[in-house]
Amino acid sequence: MTTNLIHWLLYGGAMGLIVIGIVGVVTLTNIFRIILALVIAEAGANLLLVIAGYRFDAIAPILTGQALSAMPTTQIMVDPVPQAMVLTSIVIGVGVQALALALVLKVYKNYQTLDLREIHHRMLADIDHSSGVISLLSEEQPKGERPLPEPETKNVLNSGGEK
Amino acid sequence: MNNIAFNVALPLLTAFLLPIISSGSKSATRFVGPFVLLAMLWFALAYFNVLQHPVAIALGGFLPPLGISFHLDNLSLLMAALIPLMMLLLWPYNNREGFREESLLLLLAGAASGLALSGDLFNIYVFYELLSVASFGLAAANRTAAAFAATFRYVIISGLGTVLALTGIALIYTQTGTLNLAHIGLLASQLNNPVGLSAFALIVIGIGVKAEIFPVNGWVPEVYSTASPRISALLAGLISKLAVLVIIRLLVVAYQGSQALTLLLVLGMLGIIWGELSAWHSKDLKRMFSFSSIGQLGMVLVAFSIPGDAGMAAGIAMMLHHLVVKPGMFLLTENWNGPIKKLKGAATSSPLAAFLFMLFALSMIGVPPLPGFWAKLLLVTGLVEANAPLYIIALVVLLTATVIEAHYLMSTALKIFSRGKKKHFKKLLQTPFNLTIATIFGAVLLAALFTLTPLGNKLNQIATESSDRSLYIKTTLSLKLPPQVKQQVSKVQ
Amino acid sequence: MRNISALVFASGLAFLLLVITWQFILGGAPMLIGEAILQQAAEELGAANLVTSVVLGYRGIDTLGEIAILFTASTATSLVLSSIAEKTSAKSKPGLRDDGTILASSASLFFPLLMTIGLYIILHGHLTPGGGFQGGVILAAAFFLPLLAVPGRGVNHSGLALVEGFAGASFIVIGIIALFQGKAFLQPLFGHGEMGSLLSAGSLPLLYIAVGLKVGAELSGLLANLAEPSGNGDETLSATESASTEQTSMQAEKTKS
Numbered sequence: 001m002t003t004n005l006i007h008w009l010l011y012g013g014a015m016g017l018i019v020i021g022i023v024g025v026v027t028l029t030n031i032f033r034i035i036l037a038l039v040i041a042e043a044g045a046n047l048l049l050v051i052a053g054y055r056f057d058a059i060a061p062i063l064t065g066q067a068l069s070a071m072p073t074t075q076i077m078v079d080p081v082p083q084a085m086v087l088t089s090i091v092i093g094v095g096v097q098a099l100a101l102a103l104v105l106k107v108y109k110n111y112q113t114l115d116l117r118e119i120h121h122r123m124l125a126d127i128d129h130s131s132g133v134i135s136l137l138s139e140e141q142p143k144g145e146r147p148l149p150e151p152e153t154k155n156v157l158n159s160g161g162e163k
Numbered sequence: 164m165n166n167i168a169f170n171v172a173l174p175l176l177t178a179f180l181l182p183i184i185s186s187g188s189k190s191a192t193r194f195v196g197p198f199v200l201l202a203m204l205w206f207a208l209a210y211f212n213v214l215q216h217p218v219a220i221a222l223g224g225f226l227p228p229l230g231i232s233f234h235l236d237n238l239s240l241l242m243a244a245l246i247p248l249m250m251l252l253l254w255p256y257n258n259r260e261g262f263r264e265e266s267l268l269l270l271l272a273g274a275a276s277g278l279a280l281s282g283d284l285f286n287i288y289v290f291y292e293l294l295s296v297a298s299f300g301l302a303a304a305n306r307t308a309a310a311f312a313a314t315f316r317y318v319i320i321s322g323l324g325t326v327l328a329l330t331g332i333a334l335i336y337t338q339t340g341t342l343n344l345a346h347i348g349l350l351a352s353q354l355n356n357p358v359g360l361s362a363f364a365l366i367v368i369g370i371g372v373k374a375e376i377f378p379v380n381g382w383v384p385e386v387y388s389t390a391s392p393r394i395s396a397l398l399a400g401l402i403s404k405l406a407v408l409v410i411i412r413l414l415v416v417a418y419q420g421s422q423a424l425t426l427l428l429v430l431g432m433l434g435i436i437w438g439e440l441s442a443w444h445s446k447d448l449k450r451m452f453s454f455s456s457i458g459q460l461g462m463v464l465v466a467f468s469i470p471g472d473a474g475m476a477a478g479i480a481m482m483l484h485h486l487v488v489k490p491g492m493f494l495l496t497e498n499w500n501g502p503i504k505k506l507k508g509a510a511t512s513s514p515l516a517a518f519l520f521m522l523f524a525l526s527m528i529g530v531p532p533l534p535g536f537w538a539k540l541l542l543v544t545g546l547v548e549a550n551a552p553l554y555i556i557a558l559v560v561l562l563t564a565t566v567i568e569a570h571y572l573m574s575t576a577l578k579i580f581s582r583g584k585k586k587h588f589k590k591l592l593q594t595p596f597n598l599t600i601a602t603i604f605g606a607v608l609l610a611a612l613f614t615l616t617p618l619g620n621k622l623n624q625i626a627t628e629s630s631d632r633s634l635y636i637k638t639t640l641s642l643k644l645p646p647q648v649k650q651q652v653s654k655v656q
Numbered sequence: 657m658r659n660i661s662a663l664v665f666a667s668g669l670a671f672l673l674l675v676i677t678w679q680f681i682l683g684g685a686p687m688l689i690g691e692a693i694l695q696q697a698a699e700e701l702g703a704a705n706l707v708t709s710v711v712l713g714y715r716g717i718d719t720l721g722e723i724a725i726l727f728t729a730s731t732a733t734s735l736v737l738s739s740i741a742e743k744t745s746a747k748s749k750p751g752l753r754d755d756g757t758i759l760a761s762s763a764s765l766f767f768p769l770l771m772t773i774g775l776y777i778i779l780h781g782h783l784t785p786g787g788g789f790q791g792g793v794i795l796a797a798a799f800f801l802p803l804l805a806v807p808g809r810g811v812n813h814s815g816l817a818l819v820e821g822f823a824g825a826s827f828i829v830i831g832i833i834a835l836f837q838g839k840a841f842l843q844p845l846f847g848h849g850e851m852g853s854l855l856s857a858g859s860l861p862l863l864y865i866a867v868g869l870k871v872g873a874e875l876s877g878l879l880a881n882l883a884e885p886s887g888n889g890d891e892t893l894s895a896t897e898s899a900s901t902e903q904t905s906m907q908a909e910k911t912k913s
Contacts, residue, residue, distance in 0.1 A: 008677070015677045018330055019670040025323055026666040031315065038322045045329040052337045053690060061706035062785060063698060077706070079690030080697070082336065084710040085285050088722045089329055091789055091871070092292045095729030096322055098878045099299055102733040103315040105882070110308035119312050126309035127388050131447040131500050168841035171717070172828050175724050178731075179824035182817040223716045224834075224843035225700075228689050230714045263735040270728045277721065289721035296725050300732025311736065327669070334676065340686035350688075357679050361672050378665055 003056055010051045017044025029116045031107065035100050042093045046086050053079030167210055167220060167233060167280065170203050170243055174273035178266045185262035196265045197254055200247040200272060207244035207276075210235060217628065219282065219345075219639040227282070227639045228346040234282035234639060237621075238479070238629040242279035242408060245486065246272055249401045252600050253393045253490065264304050271297040271402075278405045282639055284332055284342045287409055291328070291370060294405070295321045298373075298398055302390045313385035320382050321372050328369025334362035335417075345639035348416035348632060355420055363418050364426055367410055374406035375399075375460045377433040384441070387453040392497045392597070395449070396490035399456045404482050407460070411467055411478070416635050421470075428468035428553055432560050434461025439564040443571045446503060448496045451571065452489070458564060459485045459527070462542065465557050469545040476626035477541035484538045487611075488523045491604030494597045495520055503575050508583015512591040516598055517579050519605045524572040526608055529565060534611045537619075539565070702848025703782040703857035711787065712860045712867075716842040720831070723824055723867055726874045730820075733881050763805035770798035778868035782857040788864040792871025799876040803883055811880035816873045823870035830859055830866070 021041020028034050061080040108114060111122050177199045185192040217236035221227055250272050258264055274293035281287050299321070303314040336342060338359055339350040353359065372379045387395040414423055438458030445451045463485065466478035495516055499506060510517035526535035539561075546558040583591075593601075611618060628634065693710060701709040711719055774794035781787030803811065831842035839845075849856030 012677050015673045018326060019673055021326065022323065022669055023666050025319060026662040034319055038319065038326070041323070041326040042329075045326045045333065048330060048333040049336070052333050053687070055687075060785065061694060063704045063706070077694050079687045080693055080706045080710045081342070081690050081715075082333075083707045084715055084718070087707075087711060087789055088285075088289060088715075088718050091722050092289070092325075092725050094875075095296060095725045095878075096292075096318065096325070098882065099296065099729045099732050099736070100315065100318045100322070101882055102736045103303065103311055103318060106311040106736055107308075107315055110311060120316070123309045123312035123385065123389075126307070127313075127385065127450075130307075130309065131388065131449060131502065166835070168831075168835065172720075172831060172841060175720065176825055176828040176832075178724075179727060179821050179828070181821075183821040186814065186817075220840070222841055223713060224840040225714045229693055231717050263731055263738070266731050267728065267735070270724060270731075273724070274721070277717075285715070286718055286721070289718045289725070293721050293725045293728060296728040296732060300728065300735050303732070303736050306736070306738075314736075330673070340688035340690065342689065346688070358676050361676050364672070 007051075010054070011048070014044050014048040014051055017041065017047060020044075030114050031104055031116050031119065032114055034116065035097060035104065038100070039093070039097060042089075046089055046093075049082045049086050049089065053082030055079070166206060167235060167243075168222065170206050170276040170280070171273050173199055173202060174269040174276070178269040178273070181262045181266045181269070192262045192265060193256070193258075196269055197251060197256075199269060200251050200254070203247040203272065203276065204244060204251070207240055207247070211237075211240045211244060214240060217634060217638040219641075228341055228343045231281070231283040231286045232343065232345075232639050233280040234344070234635065235280065236628055236635075236638075237625045238408070239279050241625065242405065243276050246275045246279065246401065246405075249397065249486075249490070252603060253397050255393065257596065264301065267297045267300045267304075271301065271397075275402065275405050279408060282344045284335065284344060284347065284413075286342075288328060288332055291373070291406070291409065292325060294402060295325070295373065298402060301394045302386045302398070304394065305389060305391055307389060309385075310389040313382070313389045317382040317386050320379055324369040324372035324379055326369070327365045331362040331365030331369060334358055334365070338362070343639065344412060344416050345636045348636045349640065351417045351419070354417055360418075360420075360422055363413065363423050366413060367426065367430070370406050370409050371430070372406075374403050374410065374464075375434070375457045376464065377430045377437060377457075377461070380434070380438075380457050383457055384445075384450045384453040387456075387493070388447070388449040392449075392493045395453070395496075396493040399453070399493060400486050400490035403456070403460055404486055407463055407467070407478075407482060411475075411629075412635075414467065415475075415630055415632055419470075419632060424468045424470060425553065427464050428557055431461045431464030431466075431468060432557055434458065434464060435560055435564045436461075439567045443567050447501065448499050448503065448506075448575070449493075451503070451575070452492050452496060455527070455568065455571075456485075456489055458568070459489070462539075462561065462564070465561065466542045466545065468557075469549050469554070472623070472626050472630050473541070473545040473548060475630040476622055477538070477545045479626055479629075480538040480541050480622055484526070484535050487604055487607050488527055488535065491519060491601045491608075492523050492527075494601040494604075495593065497597050498591060498593050503578055506575070506578045506583075506591070507581050509579040509591045510581075511583065513593045513598070515602065516593040519598075519601050520579060521576055522605050522608065524576055528569045528572060532612060534608055534615075537615065701844060701857055701860065703860055705782055705784060705787070707785075708782045708787055708857070708860060708864070712863045713844060716831070716863070719863075719867065720827060720842070723827065723870050723874075726871060726878075727820065727824060730874050730878045730881070733878055737881050759805040760802075763802040766801055767798050770794055770801065774798060774868070774872065778864055779854065779861065781864040781868075782860050783854070788867030789871055791864075792868040793875060795868065795872030796875035796879065799872070800879045800883075803880060811876065813877065813880070816877045816880075819869055819873040820877065823866045823873065827863055827866040827870070830863060834859075 018041050021037050021044060024037025024040065025034055028037055055076060055078050058076040058078045061077040061083070104114070107119060111119050113119060177195055181192060181195070184195060214235065214237065217234065219227060220233040220235065222231045222233060224230070250268060254268065255264055271294060274290045274297060277290035278287060278294060281290060299314055299318050302317055303310050335347060335354065338353050339347050341347060341350065347354070354362070368376065368379055375383050387399065414427070435458050438454045438456070438461055442451050442454035442458060445454055459481070463478055463481045466481050467474055469477065499509060526533040529536045529539035542561065543558065546554045546561070693714060694706060697706045697709040697713070698704070701713045703709045774791045777786035777794060778788055778791030781791065799811070830845065834843040834845055835841050837845070844858040844860060846858040848858060
């Protein structure tokens with residue numbers, strides 16, 4: 001009975017993490033927090049995988065001591081396959097998160113905001129502008145993509161601050 | 164016989180070494196990519212020629228349910244051959260800006276090949292993620308502010324999809340205790356419960372991010388209108404098809420029940436309605452094509468939701484048709500990216516491009532002699548023969564969508580062929596490179612028109628083979644089974 | 657409107673997941689392949705750590721995909737950030753303070769320790785818990801710690817690229833060697849050796865060394881790429897620039913409403 005309860009709690013916890021993460025991704029507007037919510041959801045999915053291979057009173061699937069010579073072992077071991085999968089999926093998550101962070105850096109540099117709705121509006125305006133659908137900027141301003149912030153000004157500010 | 168693994172190993176190897184190669188010689192960087200793609204094409208075609216019946220290959224020498232296996236049949240080899248072919252056509256030959264984009268494209272090619280061939284659920288997930296990350300990099304490669312913002316949204320939606328797909332895979336693992344698709348197929352009865360079905364729904368929505376499936380396709384118009392047309396062509400033409408292929412494999416092997424089909428049908432219909440209406444509403448070519456791509460993939464999904472060989476044949480036909488037409492269309496948007504109103508006189512400044520646009524548009528609408536008509540005909544007859552209320556609704560949706568499609572494509576064509584001012588001529592001129600590639604796509608479309616009978620026969624053969632569930636299972640599990648699994652297998656049977 | 661549909665989507669998913677939890681068959685999953693692997697992995701691969709035999713043996717191509725994903729992420733990150741990275745590749749930037757002797761010297765004190773632990777974990781991946789990924793992360797930490805302590809310190813990107821490239825390539829080359837010996841791609845080579853000793857499990861330790869070096873180099877490059885622009889101070893848009901963006905956003909809002 002208790003094992004069942006614990007099992008249910010574990011599954012419920014993993015699912016809860018996923019739900020928290022997804023709701024966070026959908027409702028939050030700060031893009032950095034959205035990444036954090038995604039991390040939580042990923043943690044939930046990974047937890048679910050680990051639990052799928054868990055068995056009570058079992059040891060880690062590593063042969064030590066006597067078990068090395070006497071194969072197959074009599075000890076119960078947990079399932080090694082989900083552990084390998086979780087290893088893979090954690091590394092995948094790290095890669096995606098790093099890329100997302102790099103994009104946040106660039107988005108912030110270009111739009112000076114972390115608010116998703118504002119970024120979305122600006123982006124749509126930029127797309128409209130570059131395809132010329134609604135002329136948002138007046139005729140005097142240069143045509144084409146909005147230039148990236150110029151590095152020269154930044155250096156001037158930096159060195160000015162140092163003095 | 165094991166050299167199909169090269170289709171995954173070779174591009175990855177080259178991509179790993181590309182930074183080192185490029186620090187040695189810049190010109191070698193430009194040649195090595197196309198050369199590797201040619202080699203991949205050769206490997207895939209070599210298999211295609213000798214393949215009599217489906218074959219499974221155990222990677223690492225470990226037999227399928229324990230190790231990972233590649234499943235080779237006509238469909239997966241067709242995709243494996245199309246990947247390097249499309250890549251060669253859309254390769255950035257004139258890119259002088261370092262090696263990173265080439266590297267990402269090679270990684271994309273390797274991941275796509277793995278996705279097409281793999282017969283293991285988690286392995287599919289890994290290759291799908293590799294495909295995603297490579298496409299993120301390519302989508303942001305333009306390095307404009309809007310491209311970064313669009314890619315960020317793409318990353319987040321994909322990340323959400325990843326979590327859902329992983330949850331689905333974990334659920335399938337808790338229900339069956341295995342990851343090999345064929346083995347899952349053998350144990351399919353254990354998935355015929357709410358948990359199993361929701362696992363399927365989660366995987367469809369998760370993988371569906373790349374397949375532009377209805378609730379998770381918000382990134383499509385943004386990314387396609389900020390990325391360069393080559394990348395849009397690649398993502399819309401090739402990558403979306405691979406995601407669809409994964410869903411189809413899972414559907415055929417493990418979920419033959421009606422509920423999974425209904426899910427696909429409903430998602431497909433919503434995709435058609437949303438995509439076509441938005442395309443009708445949009446004011447520039449790039450976004451019009453992005454939305455119409457969503458609509459077309461909805462049609463593909465509807466086609467695959469028809470049970471039996473008929474649905475499979477219609478789906479594959481729609482898929483291949485879209486794979487040829489959409490990249491050609493996206494290549495034309497490079498210099499025609501202004502509002503549709505300003506396309507006046509485009510036909511006089513580059514008549515070939517206008518002719519190609521007309522060809523692609525007519526084929527997409529489904530005007531009789533063109534290949535698009537035959538694909539849509541297969542779909543319509545399939546829907547009529549399925550003879551269930553939901554399929555009739557889908558038929559109505561499909562026909563309405565066709566009318567809408569015809570309206571917005573033809574009104575654009577009218578603009579293109581109308582007389583314009585002389586001063587716009589230069590702006591509307593297509594670059595010779597894009598025009599050449601688009602012409603190749605157009606030529607393929609016309610060539611298909613003249614080889615309809617052999618193509619139809621081949622299509623039917625592929626459809627029968629790939630909708631055969633027991634053949635798939637038998638192919639993979641006929642390799643010598645380890646005794647413990649054999650025991651469990653016989654217990655289940 | 658978009659928010660409402662997103663909320664509906666999220667709550668639908670949440671409901672689905674919670675219903676699944678309720679429906680779960682209690683008592684754990686059937687271990688079909690897990691059980692079989694536990695039974696025969698030691699015999700087939702000769703690695704005492706059975707997770708390692710799954711990671712590098714049974715699911716070796718997953719691991720290849722995984723290191724490829726890390727490589728892709730770092731390539732994509734440097735593509736995204738490259739306009740900055742190219743400009744700040746100079747070894748030390750003026751205008752960054754040294755954050756004190758204690759931090760700097762303890763970072764260099766930790767460097768050899770972390771390197772040793774990382775390499776130990778990589779080399780014993782087939783015997784004890786740990787392996788290429790875990791060790792690789794520790795290696796990356798060894799390289800990243802000095803970067804945190806002394807933010808201006810540059811990272812040798814070309815050296816990292818060299819390690820990355822060759823480590824990744826050697827993983828695939830080991831796989832291809834097996835192919836040329838008439839075996840399957842990524843099939844373990846050499847004999848098993850005596851189980852439990854350092855030189856055992858065939859080519860698995862070699863693969864893990866390749867993975868460890870690759871993960872270490874990849875993560876250090878990734879972190880250094882992310883750390884470099886932030887060490888650069890806040891960027892401010894020029895006056896005209898911000899004016900035009902404001903205008904854009906205002907007009908965007910106008911068109912929205």
